[in-house]
Amino acid sequence: MATILLIEDNKDIRENTAEILVMANYKVLTAPDGKAGVQMAEDNHPDLIVCDITMPVLDGYGVIHLLHKKEDLRNIPFIFLTAKAERMDLRKGMEVGADDYITKPFDATELLNAIECRLKKAEMLKKEMNEGLKGMESLLSTVSGKDLLQTLREERHINYYKKKQSVYTEGNHPSCLYYIVKGKVKSYMRNDDGKELITGIYKEGDFIGYIPLLEGTTYKENAEAIEETQLAIVPREDFEELTHSNVQVLQKFIQLLAKNISEKESQLLSIAYSSLRKKVADALLFITNKYNPVHSETFSIDISRDNLAAIAGVAKESLIRTLGDFRDENLITITGGEIFITDNKKIASMAN
Numbered sequence: 031m032a033t034i035l036l037i038e039d040n041k042d043i044r045e046n047t048a049e050i051l052v053m054a055n056y057k058v059l060t061a062p063d064g065k066a067g068v069q070m071a072e073d074n075h076p077d078l079i080v081c082d083i084t085m086p087v088l089d090g091y092g093v094i095h096l097l098h099k100k101e102d103l104r105n106i107p108f109i110f111l112t113a114k115a116e117r118m119d120l121r122k123g124m125e126v127g128a129d130d131y132i133t134k135p136f137d138a139t140e141l142l143n144a145i146e147c148r149l150k151k152a153e154m155l156k157k158e159m160n161e162g163l164k165g166m167e168s169l170l171s172t173v174s175g176k177d178l179l180q181t182l183r184e185e186r187h188i189n190y191y192k193k194k195q196s197v198y199t200e201g202n203h204p205s206c207l208y209y210i211v212k213g214k215v216k217s218y219m220r221n222d223d224g225k226e227l228i229t230g231i232y233k234e235g236d237f238i239g240y241i242p243l244l245e246g247t248t249y250k251e252n253a254e255a256i257e258e259t260q261l262a263i264v265p266r267e268d269f270e271e272l273t274h275s276n277v278q279v280l281q282k283f284i285q286l287l288a289k290n291i292s293e294k295e296s297q298l299l300s301i302a303y304s305s306l307r308k309k310v311a312d313a314l315l316f317i318t319n320k321y322n323p324v325h326s327e328t329f330s331i332d333i334s335r336d337n338l339a340a341i342a343g344v345a346k347e348s349l350i351r352t353l354g355d356f357r358d359e360n361l362i363t364i365t366g367g368e369i370f371i372t373d374n375k376k377i378a379s380m381a382n
Contacts, residue, residue: 035076037067064088083112107148191255213259313342330368
């Protein structure tokens with residue numbers, strides 16, 4: 031049973047609306063003003079909030095502002111309830127993060143339909159984005175109302191890339207979002223001397239190329255398949271509709287962006303200040319954590335020495351020499367070019 035928090039200063043409207051929601055089999059919490067509503071949200075974490083705009087003590091805009099400052103509350107679906115019907119009020123409500131806007135007077139069906147719709151979308155958005163292509167398409171379909179998976183199949187919007195084939199190039203304008211269905215992709219930059227630095231590696235279930243779409247800029251790096259790869263193509267228009275129509279979806283991509291930035295910061299710090307051994311150890315752990323999150327003992331690092339050196343930010347010759355030292359110290363084994371970490375503790379302590 032979903033819990034609805036109703037924040038409304040008019041006693042009659044509050045009681046009548048609460049009765050409608052109870053009859054629809056929702057658990058209902060009520061608050062007579064914005065301040066009490068925020069406290070009740072903090073104490074109970076409801077599944078959805080219906081909130082009046084014009085209230086004493088703290089109005090609806092203040093309520094949503096305070097909720098969005100709290101990480102555990104900011105993603106709760108929020109519906110404004112108000113007697114104001116001017117377009118400016120509607121726009122302001124959406125700009126501050128409301129998911130919907132119902133104008134008084136309203137009928138029970140209108141309210142219940144809006145609540146049901148928002149709860150369904152919220153349930154879908156709680157799922158992780160990297161559940162595979164089907165999960166991504168369900169998310170897109172839920173928000174936009176389009177069956178994009180069917181479109182991708184009919185129009186064959188799955189691109190196939192050979193090893194070392196370019197996906198996108200620095201300086202170009204993005205026309206789509208890429209989703210890795212199968213394979214691996216690296217992003218990289220080159221300095222004036224042509225030396226390559228890998229800025230990210232991506233696997234099945236990852237989105238790539240979303241940063242310039244969010245920024246409205248060109249690509250700042252290059253992307254290339256490091257093995258045979260299949261990429262699903264989401265047109266720019268669908269991506270913009272997805273992020274503009276629901277603040278929760280945008281927040282998910284911002285979370286991906288923040289994680290991406292954090293990884294790059296750690297990588298750059300390691301390259302700038304770490305010893306050669308620590309750089310190589312960091313690179314080995316980075317790849318392991320990326321492609322072997324469950325830490326299977328049989329996992330092998332199967333990546334070219336050129337790419338591994340570019341991730342570590344060291345010369346290929348230095349990398350090979352350090353890997354040899356690690357092997358002699360029984361920290362790793364190397365079989366047919368594949369690297370197996372045999373002493374995770376020592377490698378991790380070296381990286382830290």
